[in-house]
Amino acid sequence: MFIHYGLYSGLAGEIQGKKYKGCVEWIMQYSGVDSETYAREALPRFKPKRGKAETWVKLAKEAGCVYTILTSRHHEGFNMFDSKFSDFNVKTTKGVDIVKEYAEACKKYGMKAGYYFSLLDWSHPDYDPTGSGISYPKGNYEAQKQGRRQFGNHEKYKDYLYNIFNELLTSYAPVDLVWWDFSQPGFQGDKAWNATALMKNLFEKNPKAIQNNRLYHSANHLSEGGIRVTPAWKGDYSTAEHHIPATGINGDWEACQTLNGTWGYSADNQEWKTSQALIRELIDTVSRGGNFLLNIGPMPDGSIPPESIRIFKEIGFWMKKNGEAIYGTRANPLNIELTWGRLTRKGEDITYIFVYDKPDNGELTIPCSFEGDVKAVLLGGEKTVNMSQDKKSNTTTFYIKNMKMDTAATVIKVMGKRMIHKRSA
Incomplete structure (x- = not known):
């Protein structure tokens, strides 16, 4: 303040x-x-x-x-x-x-x-x-x-x-x-x-x-x-x-x-x-x-x-x-900024996804993937968020069609081992 x-x-x-x-x-x-x-x-x-x-x-x-x-x-x-x-x-x-x-x-x-x-x-x-x-x-x-x-x-x-x-x-x-x-x-x-x-x-x-x-x-x-x-x-x-x-x-x-x-x-x-x-x-x-x-x-x-x-x-x-x-996090680890929201990270095992606007199809795709056991939850209620990974394209998709959205920003917490970034040329 x-x-x-x-x-x-x-x-x-x-x-x-x-x-x-x-x-x-x-x-x-x-x-x-x-x-x-x-x-x-x-x-x-x-x-x-x-x-x-x-x-x-x-x-x-x-x-x-x-x-x-x-x-x-x-x-x-x-x-x-x-x-x-x-x-x-x-x-x-x-x-x-x-x-x-x-x-x-x-x-x-x-x-x-x-x-x-x-x-x-x-x-x-x-x-x-x-x-x-x-x-x-x-x-x-x-x-x-x-x-x-x-x-x-x-x-x-x-x-x-x-x-x-x-x-x-x-x-x-x-x-x-x-x-x-x-x-x-x-x-x-x-x-x-x-x-x-x-x-x-x-x-x-x-x-x-x-x-x-x-x-x-x-x-x-x-x-x-x-x-x-x-x-x-x-x-x-x-x-x-x-x-x-x-x-x-x-x-x-x-x-x-x-x-x-x-x-x-x-x-x-x-x-x-x-x-x-x-x-x-x-x-x-x-x-x-x-x-x-x-x-x-x-x-x-x-x-x-x-x-x-x-x-x-x-x-x-x-x-x-x-x-x-927000607290104790670092900047977005990707080399791009998403059109529908933002990312922060904590350590190498936690990623936070801030969703501003829900896509019409209810699917959020980020250009990276995770190693090992991965879990995604909605902050606040800890409700599980369904997700899938495509290691070939190095992307992860979150399915939020039925998720109730916060007017300012809804936050998804992704817990998984080291994040693999999709780098541009």
Whole structure:
């Protein structure tokens, strides 16, 4: 579960009477207001309540998530944790330390605690984006021209970034995962963020922690020419955003996705995806070797929108029956992707077949066969699924004409010795 909650949540997609629809956590940049105007507009409308962080983690647990990632700070520069280095934080403004409550909830529910950490800061006086190629509110540029704002010493900003990250690591341990965001070709790594020092501090505090690749400019978007693996020293995994690579990535990766096209809370956006579509995106991701990170955007007080709760619970219901075909599995072992569904495998003796659409003749044929005693059952009820193998053509056919289908995906578990793949020329 990805959790986008910050000062922008109070605005709910509207500032100075104008509404914005998509990715409203960027509303400061979209509207162009300067940092003083943004704070004046947003602070009164952000009303976090105690106990809400536990509801997020509890829902994640019910949905079958094994890790969560909370926005500890977004590009607006508002820290969701107590800090002695900046008064622009949730503790000094509202008295509720959101990150503290979140960290405690993760411990309570046995959840891996991840933190999104923006490297940008549209409000800090020492942050200087000049020439970086990174989007910045035009209002701050105008304020600088008028002498109302000074771009400071970016080297000092990098010290500030290190100090608040160190606070996160030491005061809210354990930090199991860090989701950095983001860099550009001319503004990345040590030059922009002192990346080496940040990474070293993370691993010294928690050697088992993992991190994504966004301390550097990495190919995580289709607009950048496709998703590619980056060198390990730049991060542990790639982060495909709003996209599931058609053939996966040759390395560790994660696809992050929204429920309605925006990460932060929008009061007007009701373009909710179906749980069926999202379950299939989860399966598509895992069958191609990745993890799936699905977002919620809590409301101004931290409550989860009812539609988000419904979707996550429906996914959780499906996962309770079919989760073994997701957890601890590897990508589809075949060299093709099936038109009617997907495959995952566990070890060399178990294959899971996800059926999206039942063929008209009720027969599913996969281009591989199995050795030794083979058995196929329907996950959930363990009902036997009839099957036959043709060793000559190296195919296996499953007969499901009378099988009752799940609307999202029905899963067949095939237990047999080593699978023999039919390879193309």
